[in-house]
Amino acid sequence: MKKILLITVLTICYAWVNAQDLILTSKGDSINCKITKVEPQNLYFTFNKNNQILNTLINTTEVKEYKFNFYKTTLLPVNKVYNNQKYSHWRYGFNIAYGYQTAKSAANVPQFLIDYSDGLRSGFSFGADITYFLKETYGIGLKYNRFNTSNSLNNITLTPKNGDPTKYGNMADDIGINFIAPYFSVRALSANAKNALIMNLALGYIGYQNNAILVDKYTITSSSFGAMLDFGYDVGLSKTTALNFQLSYLASTLSYLDVNDGIKTVRQTFDKNTYIGLGRLDVSIGLKFRSGK
16 A cells, blocks of 8 residues: 555656646647746746747747646656746745544444554654755655643553553553655745745654653553655745645554663563554644745
């Protein structure tokens, strides 16, 4: 399933980067091209005419309509497109998100534990990222994201299976999940280059820590590999600042937990069918800054 998702995302990225635009003239002609700049009086564009790459313009009075990324394939070599519209190479900033963990609850457990686990599904995350765009439409970057969630339950009774005395106390979980990863980014700028549609695919490190209480205190840690997919839109507030709205999904699982009771650490491992799912959907808002034209 993860391989299918990755292939699908890469296919979308490729199609996005290589898409071309449409200009429909007032005479009814369709031009398959790459629009490089939009001005009140003129549209600048690059197109392939009889295998010859031309950079030209058309007066807006001769244009009925134009659409970006209308064609799925390109007729133009990337290095032949002359970009009249300046764009920012650097994009960096932060996001604050509401997150919801999507993994299914464990089977054959008491209902009160299912309810307790459901209380750990939602939380808030903070993220920061920086991107360098190699071209107008794609770039590479690095991101950091931290998700926190907690829940507690008072006055529980713990009856050990090994015959130890019954214990009474509280149960609590304070979970932090860190994600740090490089990513590939694709971008579709608006005509004025202030707004942008962004998609990122990040692959990297997951760090998990739970400061837990089950009558006694425990520190539970683990690590894994994770993938995060972002779909975002930048609304330009100025030439250098944008308000970002973003939907993200994190995919990851844990195959083990290291449980420390303050004296010793015991590793608990899981088979593939019982891995702990960390899948999470984030809805975020943030500020992005752009520079380096």
